[in-house]
Amino acid sequence: MKQSIYIIIPVYNRKSITLTCLENLKANGDLQKYHVIVIDDGSSDRTSEEVGANYPEVIILKGDGNLWWTGAMALGMTYAYERGAKNFIWLNDDSLPAINTLDLIVNFLQEYPNSIVGAACYVETGQLVETGFKGRQRMKALANETIKVDGLSGYCVGIAASIFKEIGAPDAIKFRQYAGDGMYTLKATRAGFKAYILGSAKVILAEEKDPIHNFTNYIQKIKEYKEYTFKSIFWNYKSPYHLPTQFYYHIYKYGYLTGLPLFIIKATSWVIRFYV
Known part of the structure; x- marks a missing residue:
């Protein structure tokens, strides 16, 4: 049994x-x-x-x-x-x-x-x-x-x-x-x-090739085999950088006073690096 x-x-x-x-x-x-x-x-x-x-x-x-x-x-x-x-x-x-x-x-x-x-x-x-x-x-x-x-x-x-x-x-x-x-x-x-x-x-x-959480590494990897657009990076549930998920993550983990500024800083950095 x-x-x-x-x-x-x-x-x-x-x-x-x-x-x-x-x-x-x-x-x-x-x-x-x-x-x-x-x-x-x-x-x-x-x-x-x-x-x-x-x-x-x-x-x-x-x-x-x-x-x-x-x-x-x-x-x-x-x-x-x-x-x-x-x-x-x-x-x-x-x-x-x-x-x-x-x-x-x-x-x-x-x-x-x-x-x-x-x-x-x-x-x-x-x-x-x-x-x-x-x-x-x-x-x-x-x-x-x-x-x-x-x-x-x-x-x-x-x-x-x-x-x-x-x-x-x-x-x-x-x-x-x-x-x-x-x-x-x-x-x-x-x-x-x-x-x-x-x-x-x-x-x-078996499938984890990049265990380090790093935006630059993720962008380099996704360019190899996926559609590379703003939507695919920041507005797709399949992306770890899906912005609504990241917003809720930062707010829940750190609270509004710390989480909201931290989210804004990180999201701004990701978007800038996306366009550079």
Whole structure:
């Protein structure tokens, strides 16, 4: 009988990546031990059909293309909570947990109930990525460390269901694609819950090529394969520099007095660098 742990994986038109993620879970034994939910937000590449055919034990929920990352996670968490989930594990489909990583997360949540814990994440070259933050400082945990943080990126994160009961689902309106993970975990820690990065729990980010948050690097990367317009950079939910999301992010994280001037300064800098 599977444990009341639900792994929640949002997907969209990345069939091969999604299948690799599920195969990794199967090889590690996680697919057999835990419930797995794939939220397919309107993929046109037969992701749901392939998942259903190859992994019939996986629960598939479908969206119409308007869920984005945060809405998919909110849907999955709600579904799991209604079915008695004790803990959730957020997992991006390009995040490949090492063997025993999810067990370490589950064990941590059992030892420290009512908490949040993220895995230490590495790019394929072996570089350790900063996946948490404390104040304005980004944080990472070495293999022998457990670091307390204010919030976490959502690559691979365990969350006690008691937190969902207390603060509800992530905000899929203000933070559709980006910042939904960090702002939800920040909301939890502000409500009195604890969040950590567990260095012994390791994940490889198979698709992450530029783990450093840098506007110039993003612009250089997007020029290579995407439409390069003001709208595509600043008014598209697929962009981390979507201005309404950035506005809500700065206001929520820092408050109006600090967040609004900081947003204006950053947004002005991004726009200037876009046109230079």
